[in-house]
Amino acid sequence: MGQFACPHGAAEKGPGGTAQAPGMTERALPHSLREHQKIGAIPVAPDLAAATLDPLAGPRGRSRAGGGAGSGGGGRRAVGPPLPAAMEPEEPEEPGEAAWGRRDGGELGGRGLLELAVASGVVAWATWAVLLMPGFRRVPLRLQVPYQPSGPQQVANALELLRGRTGKTVDLGSGDGRLVVEAYKQGLRPAVGYELNPWLLCLSNYRAWKAGYHGKVSFLKKDLWKVNLSDCYNVIVFLAPSVKPPLATKLLAELPDEARVVAGRFPFPSWTPASTLGQGLEQVWAYDMKEVRRAAQSRAEGSPV
Numbered sequence: 001m002g003q004f005a006c007p008h009g010a011a012e013k014g015p016g017g018t019a020q021a022p023g024m025t026e027r028a029l030p031h032s033l034r035e036h037q038k039i040g041a042i043p044v045a046p047d048l049a050a051a052t053l054d055p056l057a058g059p060r061g062r063s064r065a066g067g068g069a070g071s072g073g074g075g076r077r078a079v080g081p082p083l084p085a086a087m088e089p090e091e092p093e094e095p096g097e098a099a100w101g102r103r104d105g106g107e108l109g110g111r112g113l114l115e116l117a118v119a120s121g122v123v124a125w126a127t128w129a130v131l132l133m134p135g136f137r138r139v140p141l142r143l144q145v146p147y148q149p150s151g152p153q154q155v156a157n158a159l160e161l162l163r164g165r166t167g168k169t170v171d172l173g174s175g176d177g178r179l180v181v182e183a184y185k186q187g188l189r190p191a192v193g194y195e196l197n198p199w200l201l202c203l204s205n206y207r208a209w210k211a212g213y214h215g216k217v218s219f220l221k222k223d224l225w226k227v228n229l230s231d232c233y234n235v236i237v238f239l240a241p242s243v244k245p246p247l248a249t250k251l252l253a254e255l256p257d258e259a260r261v262v263a264g265r266f267p268f269p270s271w272t273p274a275s276t277l278g279q280g281l282e283q284v285w286a287y288d289m290k291e292v293r294r295a296a297q298s299r300a301e302g303s304p305v
Helices: 031-038 046-053 109-136 152-160 178-185 198-211 241-254 289-301
Strands: 169-172 191-194 218-220 234-237 260-264 275-277 284-288
Touching: 152 178, 152 260, 152 284, 169 178, 178 191, 178 198, 178 234, 198 218, 241 289, 260 289, 284 289
Parallel strands: 169 191, 169 234, 191 218, 234 260
Antiparallel strands: 260 284, 275 284
């Protein structure tokens, strides 16, 4: 077998007549190369020997001190097997690439969206069960009214239709107590709220305490369908339209003639209001019980009002 030209000088002959790098001994060669050299299976290339012994060679046999093969820097030719695929550097992600279709744990995906929807439903149901349902367990379904807080303009309009009046004022289904507190501020006393939900009763008492009226206004845990309204002269009703017909029957039977009923959001369908204020959801209607009874009596007799 022929000799290889050594770029560093004259190549020394090793065992079997093969060439090796200058100053390189058999003991310095790796074991596998030394065994193949002895049996004459392969020649030892000077580049391979130098790359094996060069302490500056990188992981692919490329010298860290100089440029790679073909770089023009005079460095040694890169030798050695390529890196495994798992060790290859990943290609950078394109800017703005959407992550919805990726599976690296950073996206929701269809299953994630479904779990989010289920969790939201559970939270909504738990809120209803803990905060709102306790007050309705003893009330028939057709008479239940969900809690919906009154807006500032609704409160102002309702109290405007009661301005200048006196006597006991009640809010049927008082919710968070804001109407009762504002009625007391306006001079409508005593001011009482009827509410079954214990959480809303706590909120009402806190609102009264914060306004400085704790102990001056009352919030009672009573069913509005069972309380006696015969001593009430100002009645505030912010309830759903489904309960207005049965409530109208109760008010006609119990309220005195001097009483006034103020309805918010929805009017009483069979009553004619004495006055109204506001538009849309902020509209309120005032009914004087004496006129309401007269109209009801006239309809019952079949004569015009």
